[in-house]
Amino acid sequence: MAEIGLRSISKSFGSTEVIKSLDLSVSNGEFITIVGPSGCGKSTLLRIIAGLENQSTGDVEIDGNVVNKTRASERDLAMVFQSYALYPHLTVQQNLMVPLKLRRLSFLERFPIIGWFMPNRSSKLDEIVSKVQAASETLQITHLLDRKPGQLSGGQQQRVAVGRAMVREPVAFLMDEPLSNLDAGLRVHMRAEISELHRDLKTTFIYVTHDQAEALTMSDRMAVMMDGEILQLDTPHEIYNNPSTIRVAEFVGSPKINILKGECDEKGNLNCFGTKITDSIKLAQKGNVSVGIRPEHMQLVSSKDKNVIKGKIVYRENLGSDIFLHLTVNEGEQKIIVRSEPSNVINTAVGDQVMIGWDEQKVMAFDVDGENITMQ
């Protein structure tokens, strides 16, 4: 277990700056997710923590020690790669044994031929084999131990990759999009398994993903990263319900948050194309704002309600448990999505004119710079 700290880390490749003076503290045993669109620098950040890449400036600390000069192999971190990166010429068992052999056996004991005559080798090897056995039982891969990676499915390879990281009992796990090569069903399943593994091992996990659903479901805290900066670092609940900027709001949540053009007056009234959305803006400032309402906070209503937006259904997406209604509003100017219980919208069809209401408590507003304007 370890605390990991990043102190004003920056990284440039030539003249392009991929990470801009970034700070991050990960506490002991925490599951932290770094989430962001591809190319935002999240994988580079992970590789800097691992020691596979050198930062341009700043310090990486593990348990309070600066490890800038420490080689990847000596940082005692384990990493699970997107491509799994299993040794193709070794069986699963040998793959799992490699990190242990390298750490437990001395140089001479590992040496071909000479090693066979070293006195402690066989007892150490027995210990390694039993460790591998225990790890493979945890991950339920005992029946695969004699196979080579090429003979395994993606999910099985993924387990082996996790196993290889696990056997060593590292101070922290680094995971670089470990689930993105799996099919959708397996991905959801493995999400639960990795969370469970984290609960069992109680080790620090740093998990990098571009999938906001993985970040929301698995992490203690998540860091939303864009263009080399962490925009917001908080619990998934906070990030979802109280995003600091419009970019975070748009990135987190599926389907995407509805953003409507609106105006705010001095009294704190918020209007979108002539309809009053809410009157609860605390720091009232006259001007243009962007109004954000999540799809599940909108619903179809009967016309008797006081504040409604008129819209037209253009597409109906049935997911079984929910129906996503894609609508055009403001005379076809803007598109929004409403997430609804199937029973509430059973009678709707594409082309229908409908009334849309919303939960005033959940409305968010962002100023022209995209900053969240605090709500009452």
Place this chain on the structure above:
Amino acid sequence: MNKRTNLGSEVGKHIILIIGALVVILPFYLMLSFSFKSPAEIQSISGGFFGAQEMMTDRKCLKAERSEEECTMLPIVYNYTAAFKEAPLLRYLLNGVIVTLSIFAIQVIIALPCAYALAKLNFWGRDVVFGLVIFCLLIPVHAIALPLYLMLAKFGLTNTFAALVIPWTISVFGIFLMRQFFKTVPDDLINAARMDGMSEFSIVWKVMLPTAIPALLAFAIFSVVAHWNDYYWPRIVITGDQDLMTPPLGLRMFKSDMDGNEYGPMMAAATVIVAPLVVAFLLAQRRFIEGITLTGMK
């Protein structure tokens, strides 16, 4: 209609291929055939592939005052026994094995780390170094033969195995070939090995080497064939000591020892010398072709 044109072009292709194959096979056919036949049959170009195999008497053997019975035998037996008797053919073969295998082993030991560094490590001047490697590919062996010879002579290494091996130990072709292959190995695999605690040298031998077996086999083919068949360099550095001669050089010595028209034993010797390569090819035919297509060389 379409089928017919396909058939036509297929037949055309095969005719061309067959002609090509005949041109390549014909010398081998003659070599093998001559190694079976009696001198008379070779001279008169008769007796088909295998010759009549009539008993013949060796005149040289009679001159050595042996009995006529001892000197009469089948032409095939005569040719092959003469081949082994007249020159230390087994010695040549053994030398060939020692030289080609040492060259290949040292080439691998040197080329793999070089190729790894050029393919996967970032260091200042890497592209320049790789440019030099490419440049070295362009230098013909014959151009640098004289300085190499002088250097070896200065160190007193002529007429040793070292002279046969040392100039070939750094194979730029090997470095180039392996570098191109290593480029295709995913970085993640190397990073995983680093995270597991491997040193860069361990990565070369324990991760890169096993994944590069197909490329290595391709390189082995080029290296072993080139140095097994090499006549030029052994001819320069080995000047007389029969115990150091490689098979092609031995064959040359062999020829000058024989009477002018003793083609039978000579062809028998040649057959014995090419046999290891042919056998190796037949055993590893598929790997061979895989390897050559891998390098993109024809």
